[in-house]
Amino acid sequence: MELPLPVFDVSTLGSGSASDSTESASVLADQLQHTGCVYLVRHGIPTETIHRAFEVSKRFFALPHQARMSVADLNSPHFRGFVPSRGELTKGPADADRREQFVIGPETAPQPLDPGAPWRQLIGPNQWPDALPELRPVMLDWLDELTALSHRLLSAIATALHGRPDFFDGLVAGNPNHRLRTSHYPAGTPGFDDNGLGAHRDHGLLALIAQDGVGGLQMEDGHDSWVDVKPLPGALVVNLGETLQVATGGRLPAPVHRVITPPTGAERYSFAFAFNPHIEALTKDTTDPQGAGTTEHYGRRVLARWLQSSPHLARRHFPNVDPGALLTGS
Ligand SMILES: O=C(O)CCC(=O)C(=O)O
Numbered sequence: 001m002e003l004p005l006p007v008f009d010v011s012t013l014g015s016g017s018a019s020d021s022t023e024s025a026s027v028l029a030d031q032l033q034h035t036g037c038v039y040l041v042r043h044g045i046p047t048e049t050i051h052r053a054f055e056v057s058k059r060f061f062a063l064p065h066q067a068r069m070s071v072a073d074l075n076s077p078h079f080r081g082f083v084p085s086r087g088e089l090t091k092g093p094a095d096a097d098r099r100e101q102f103v104i105g106p107e108t109a110p111q112p113l114d115p116g117a118p119w120r121q122l123i124g125p126n127q128w129p130d131a132l133p134e135l136r137p138v139m140l141d142w143l144d145e146l147t148a149l150s151h152r153l154l155s156a157i158a159t160a161l162h163g164r165p166d167f168f169d170g171l172v173a174g175n176p177n178h179r180l181r182t183s184h185y186p187a188g189t190p191g192f193d194d195n196g197l198g199a200h201r202d203h204g205l206l207a208l209i210a211q212d213g214v215g216g217l218q219m220e221d222g223h224d225s226w227v228d229v230k231p232l233p234g235a236l237v238v239n240l241g242e243t244l245q246v247a248t249g250g251r252l253p254a255p256v257h258r259v260i261t262p263p264t265g266a267e268r269y270s271f272a273f274a275f276n277p278h279i280e281a282l283t284k285d286t287t288d289p290q291g292a293g294t295t296e297h298y299g300r301r302v303l304a305r306w307l308q309s310s311p312h313l314a315r316r317h318f319p320n321v322d323p324g325a326l327l328t329g330s
Pocket residue numbers: 181183197202209211217257259270271272
């Protein structure tokens with residue numbers, strides 16, 4: 001099968017001498033520099049962990065509507081839980097996403113409410129449905145595996161770009177706003193309702209995607225056309241987010257991507273793990289020796305975006321927060 005993206009063998013990072021892994025880190029950075037998106041093979045996450053995750057995801061989406069709605073995201077100021085089909089407006093109000101999702105993050109206690117820093121509400125507990133007790137251990141185990149792999153990749157990128165594996169660690173330390181979302185893309189009518197997930201860039205550092213064999217994930221190739229990221233059995237896909245694009249002065253691009261609804265008779269399941277900065281992280285171009293350019297506050301930016309794409313949550317939990325004011329820092 002001809003693949004649209006480079007393939008990176010993760011096992012080359014951790015083994016052998018330090019110079020081997022430095023070389024391998026440069027291979028990864030070079031691949032990412034061209035596409036912002038790469039297949040990862042021999043990534044070390046047990047097949048069994050992945051298999052269990054897909055299995056429990058299917059069982060979650062097969063629960064009766066009422067059981068899924070018992071953990072609706074509308075209950076959660078932390079943007080976690082079940083997001084029904086059409087519940088998110090990634091592309092804007094005219095075309096809601098057709099996928100349904102279940103979203104978790106690192107399990108933490110809620111933060112004290114601070115009206116001057118509403119983004120801190122993104123940190124907090126998850127919601128778990130009583131009807132499927134296995135969901136919690138399986139999702140949290142998968143979250144831990146994906147977090148550990150993301151740290152390895154970030155260290156490799158830091159080694160390749162700055163000669164130091166811990167160069168970007170300060171962005172993630174503390175309360176990282178990671179998210180693991182599993183999505184179910186129901187079949188649709190081609191040409192009519194094919195917006196499974198609207199075109200977007202991820203906001204964080206990098207994302208790891210696991211998809212089943214159905215296909216539908218597409219990346220923009222930089223020349224206004226879409227490339228099908230065909231499923232590669234056992235592989236994960238890494239795609240970079242805007243925080244890393246900013247931190248590397250644009251050297252590592254965050255690709256625009258989307259998911260097309262499966263055709264009649266098919267349905268797609270996937271996982272996307274967003275490896276995100278901590279909620280107060282300040283990002284600026286680290287390749288500029290003068291330190292010029294704007295500094296971005298991750299918590300402000302991500303809350304503004306999520307309020308725009310989830311207006312029902314905005315109205316319920318953040319009625320006095322203006323996304324525009326968050327973005328301009330006032
Ligand atoms: O479902 C997928 O394959 C991709 C999901 C994605 O890009 C996201 O949730 O940000």
